[in-house]
Amino acid sequence: MNTRFDAIVIGAGHNGLACALDLARAGRKVLVLEARDQVGGAAVTRSFAPGFSVSGCAHLLHALPQSMVQDFGLQSHGLLLAAQAMPTHALRPDGPALALHAPSGLNAADAQAYTPFQKRMQGFGALVAHLLKTSPPQLSLTRWGERWAMLRLALRLRLMGKSAMRELLRIGGMNVYDLLDDNLADAPLKGALAFDACLGGEYGPRSPGTVLTWLYRLAGQQGAGNSGLSQVLGGMGAFSDALGLACTAQGVQIRTGLAVQNILTRDDKACGVRLADGQEIEAAIVVSGTGLKHTLLELLGAAQLDTGTVRRVRHFRARGLVAKLHLGLSALPAFTGADAAALRGRLLISPSMDYLEQAFNPSKYREIPERPALEISIPTLNDPGLAPEGKHVLSALVQFVPYELGPHPQAARAKLLQNIFAVLENHAPGLGALVEHCELLTPSDIEREFGLAGGHWHQGALSFDQFFINRPLPLYQQYQSQLPGLWMCGAACHPGGSVMGLAGRHAARAILESRSAP
Ligand SMILES: Cc1cc2nc3c(=O)[nH]c(=O)nc-3n(C[C@H](O)[C@H](O)[C@H](O)COP(=O)(O)OP(=O)(O)OC[C@H]3O[C@@H](n4cnc5c(N)ncnc54)[C@H](O)[C@@H]3O)c2cc1C
Incomplete structure (x- = not known):
C-alpha cells in the first residue's frame, strides 16, 4: 500500500x-x-450455534x-432498533418480578422515598453526564478551552444548590451499599439498583467508589435520551x-x-x-x-x-469480571413472576445487596461464585430472526467471574456453568431441559474472542x-x-x-x- x-x-x-x-x-x-x-x-453479532446468533459481548444499548x-x-x-425503552425487572423466585420504573409492593416508607431518591440521583447523574462529555484538561489548565470547560463544570455544580452540592460531596466516595441502605429498605429493590453500580467493574456493593460507578451508569442513560435501554435489530x-x-x-x-x-x-x-x-x-x-x-x-x-x-x-x-452466557433454546422459558412485557426487557437476578456481595467475594481470591448475579435478555422476543423459527436465544451477563480461573480452569468452568444453571432453574424451572446449545465466555475468552483488553468492560x-x-x-x-x-x-x-x-x-x-x- x-x-x-x-x-x-x-x-x-x-x-x-x-x-x-x-x-x-x-x-x-x-x-x-x-x-x-x-x-x-466487543460490539458484534456472533453465530454461536447453527441458526443461532447473539450480540457476542455487549448486548443492550444503554448509553449510546x-x-x-x-x-x-x-x-x-x-x-434499526428492535426494541426501545426496555423495562428492567428484578426477578424473585417466589413472587412477581419487581419493575424498577414503578416498583409495587414496597412498604410505605420506601414507596414515598423511592421517586425523590431516584430524582436526586438522576440529578447527580446529569452532572456526571456533563463530565463524560468533557475531555479531561491538563492539570495546568493552560488552554482557554480547558479553563472554560472546567468553569462550566464548576458552575453546573454550583447551580445544583448548596444542599445538593453538599450531598454529592458526602456520597461521592461512598459505597452503594451504605447509600442504598440509608435511603431504602426493600432488599430486592436495593439488590437490583446495586447491580447496576457493580456491572462491568470489579466491585461488590460494599466497595468504595460504587456510588461513582452507579452515577456513571445513570449518566450514560441520560445520554441515551428517549431510546432508553434498547436492542439493535x-x-x-x-x-x-x-x-x-x-x-x-x-x-x-x-x-x-x-x-x-x-x-x-x-x-x-x-x-x-x-x-x-x-x-x-x-x-x-x-x-x-x-x-x-x-x-x-x-x-x-x-x-x-x-x-x-x-x-x-x-x-x-484491566481484568474483567463479567462472563457472557449464550443459550440456544428449543422454546421460550417461563420465568417466575415475569409477564410478557418483562420478558421482552432486561431481567436481573440480584435479589439483595448481600447476595451481590457474596457473588463478588470469591472473585477476590480468583474463585468462581456459588450463586452468580445475572443480567438476562431474551433477544429473540424482539428479533425472532436470531434463531430458527419457534426457538429462542438467551443472552446473560454473569457477575463475578475472574480473569484467571485458578489452577484447574476446566473444572472451574464446569462448576461455574453448574452454578449458573442452578440459579437459572431457581427462577425459570425447566429451563435446563430447553437448552440445545450453550456457550460460556469468561473474561479471558472475551479478550481472546473479541480483542477487548483484559476482557474488561472498560478496557x-x-x-x-x-x-x-x-x-x-x-x-x-x-x-x-x-x-x-x-x-x-x-x-x-x-x-x-x-x-x-x-x-x-x-x-x-x-x-x-x-x-x-x-
Ligand atoms: C461481557 C461484556 C458485556 C458487555 N455488555 C455491554 C452492554 O450490554 N452494553 C454496553 O453498552 N456495553 C457493554 N459492554 C462494554 C462494551 O462492550 C465495551 O466497553 C466497548 O465495546 C469497548 O469498545 P472499544 O471500541 O473501546 O474497544 P474494543 O471493542 O475492545 O475494540 C478494540 C478493537 O481493536 C482490535 N485490535 C486489538 N489489537 C489490535 C491489533 N494489534 N491490530 C489491529 N486491531 C487490533 C480488536 O480486535 C478490537 O476490534 C460489555 C462488555 C463486556 C466485557
Whole structure:
C-alpha cells in the first residue's frame, strides 16, 4: 500500500470507528486496521450455534448518545432498533418480578422515598453526564478551552444548590451499599439498583467508589435520551456495521483481518505501523483503539518509554469480571413472576445487596461464585430472526467471574456453568431441559474472542485512580501519549467503555485541535 495516510487507527472497535469517522469528516485521510475479520470489537453479532446468533459481548444499548446516531446518520446506514425503552425487572423466585420504573409492593416508607431518591440521583447523574462529555484538561489548565470547560463544570455544580452540592460531596466516595441502605429498605429493590453500580467493574456493593460507578451508569442513560435501554435489530454487530458503512461513505478505508504488530517511529515520533506480514504503512499520526498495555508495551515497546511510564502502564488495572452466557433454546422459558412485557426487557437476578456481595467475594481470591448475579435478555422476543423459527436465544451477563480461573480452569468452568444453571432453574424451572446449545465466555475468552483488553468492560478499571484526569494514566491526558504522533481512542481513555463512542469522538477532537494535527 503506497498511499500515505493522515491517520492510521488501530482496531475497528466502535470507538476506533467513531474516531476515524470524525477525522474523515474533518477532511483527513484515514485507514483503520482491524485484527479480526469483522468490525465492532466487543460490539458484534456472533453465530454461536447453527441458526443461532447473539450480540457476542455487549448486548443492550444503554448509553449510546442520540447525537452520535444523528451526527453519523447511522439510521441511513442501516441501524434499526428492535426494541426501545426496555423495562428492567428484578426477578424473585417466589413472587412477581419487581419493575424498577414503578416498583409495587414496597412498604410505605420506601414507596414515598423511592421517586425523590431516584430524582436526586438522576440529578447527580446529569452532572456526571456533563463530565463524560468533557475531555479531561491538563492539570495546568493552560488552554482557554480547558479553563472554560472546567468553569462550566464548576458552575453546573454550583447551580445544583448548596444542599445538593453538599450531598454529592458526602456520597461521592461512598459505597452503594451504605447509600442504598440509608435511603431504602426493600432488599430486592436495593439488590437490583446495586447491580447496576457493580456491572462491568470489579466491585461488590460494599466497595468504595460504587456510588461513582452507579452515577456513571445513570449518566450514560441520560445520554441515551428517549431510546432508553434498547436492542439493535440483528444484534449489536448491526450497530457496528452501520458505523463501518458510515466510515466508508466518508472515505475511511477499513481493512479487516490485519493485525498491527508494531508501531513504527522515526525521529522519536510515531510514523506508521508494521503488520504481521511485515508490510509497513506510513501515516502522520497513529491512533490506537485497543488496550493501553497492548498499545504501549507490545505494539510500541517499553524501550520507547521512560521507566516511570512503563511502571505506570504495568500497574494499569484491566481484568474483567463479567462472563457472557449464550443459550440456544428449543422454546421460550417461563420465568417466575415475569409477564410478557418483562420478558421482552432486561431481567436481573440480584435479589439483595448481600447476595451481590457474596457473588463478588470469591472473585477476590480468583474463585468462581456459588450463586452468580445475572443480567438476562431474551433477544429473540424482539428479533425472532436470531434463531430458527419457534426457538429462542438467551443472552446473560454473569457477575463475578475472574480473569484467571485458578489452577484447574476446566473444572472451574464446569462448576461455574453448574452454578449458573442452578440459579437459572431457581427462577425459570425447566429451563435446563430447553437448552440445545450453550456457550460460556469468561473474561479471558472475551479478550481472546473479541480483542477487548483484559476482557474488561472498560478496557481497564473505572475507579477514582483511573477516572477523568487520571484516565488512562495521570499525566497522559488529552488522548495523546508521551510519544509525539501516537494517540489513544479506546475505552481505556476517558470516559471509559459501554457502547457510546465518546472516547473515540473526544480523541478525534483532541487530535484536530492539537498544534501537530495532520
Ligand atoms: C461481557 C461484556 C458485556 C458487555 N455488555 C455491554 C452492554 O450490554 N452494553 C454496553 O453498552 N456495553 C457493554 N459492554 C462494554 C462494551 O462492550 C465495551 O466497553 C466497548 O465495546 C469497548 O469498545 P472499544 O471500541 O473501546 O474497544 P474494543 O471493542 O475492545 O475494540 C478494540 C478493537 O481493536 C482490535 N485490535 C486489538 N489489537 C489490535 C491489533 N494489534 N491490530 C489491529 N486491531 C487490533 C480488536 O480486535 C478490537 O476490534 C460489555 C462488555 C463486556 C466485557
